[in-house]
């Protein structure tokens with residue numbers, strides 16, 4: 149046993165020799181320091197594996213080692229954050245980057261990054277300015293709010309609003325709205341971090357105005373409403389109307405706050421979606437503070453938007469936590485660009501990718517699927533059958549969880565490899581292709597594949613079927 153261990157350890161190549169050999173083959177064009185790290189790590193990992201259980205290891209020839217190194221160097225040279233083709237049909241896909249931005253918005257990002265700007269410089273007075281002023285007026289124009297501030301994301305928006313307005317005080321929330329969003333954002337936990345004391349009222353399925361009324365004490369400062377974005381309570385249910393809650397709060401001199409989550413500026417019910425309150429409707433109802441995400445239904449960059457009454461927003465603005473939660477110039481540049489689109493709703497629906505993906509007609513989706521099928525058929529039909537079928541897509545981002553959008557998908561039916569092999573290996577491409585397996589079919593839902601991405605996608609799949617799908 150030990151002799152086997154020892155001979156395996158002795159057979160491990162020397163780092164310097166490997167570097168020499170890699171240099172000689174001249175095949176890889178990477179910095180020497182990177183190559184050295186790769187070689188050292190691979191040999192160290194093998195040594196540890198031998199020490200742990202030599203029976204599971206076998207010695208490699210130097211050629212085998214070289215091909216291990218080369219594969220790892222190629223891997224290391226590629227960016228870790230890769231663009232990919234989203235064939236899941238989930239528009240606001242949190243794992244795939246949520247909302248994507250239009251070309252004109254990404255142009256703004258490049259300007260913000262590549263040049264100096266008036267980020268915190270008032271061009272009229274020549275003095276220091278506020279970065280928030282770049283989007284505050286637009287947010288007020290679009291929502292009807294008196295004032296606005298933007299932070300890193302909606303979780304931060306909820307945190308800073310509660311910390312400012314309700315630290316050490318009581319905040320009343322309905323039991324039906326104690327949401328967990330995922331990624332460890334739970335309303336009760338965020339409230340605890342903010343120092344606010346949570347007072348739960350009502351039952352999971354029903355909460356009445358009198359429940360709020362009876363829970364108000366000397367210590368109460370706020371009535372909080374949380375949009376139940378990612379789940380539904382159905383059946384015998386009731387929640388208190390926003391207007392009634394505002395009336396009660398005004399009578400008792402309390403602040404009202406609403407965490408809208410997805411927060412849309414457009415009423416999607418005109419496109420056949422279930423009715424959800426828009427940001428404007430909540431502001432109009434008289435809620436003091438409203439928070440929502442920048443990168444969910446709004447279709448912008450990651451951000452947490454806080455709008456509401458002037459006096460309340462001013463307090464939040466002067467909270468020192470702002471400095472810790474503040475947004476950077478890229479976010480501001482992208483957010484301003486996306487918000488400007490909303491001055492003309494028809495243009496916004498055309499130009500903001502999230503909105504156009506959510507509202508594109510089934511007929512256009514079918515045409516897109518047919519186009520992709522036609523182009524793939526010409527190239528890969530020897531190795532893969534291609535069909536199109538109708539399917540359903542989801543909004544994603546925790547919005548409208550039970551709602552399905554009729555869509556179309558391209559189905560790939562490989563002739564010599566399994567669906568699992570196909571799915572896995574498309575994920576490993578230099579530009580990964582992410583689809584889903586459903587009823588023994590591999591689907592690419594075309595809702596989330598933009599027209600200008602089709603050529604690249606077809607290219608990727610053609611290369612894969614030409615040389616990639618050799619073994620199962």
Ligand SMILES: *Cc1c(COP(=O)(O)O)cnc(C)c1O
Pocket residue numbers: 301302303304327329333374375376377378407408409410440441442451452545546
């Ligand atoms: C998504 C969501 C959040 C968190 O927003 P992020 O922008 O992801 O931080 C908070 N509350 C609700 C109700 C949400 O839907």
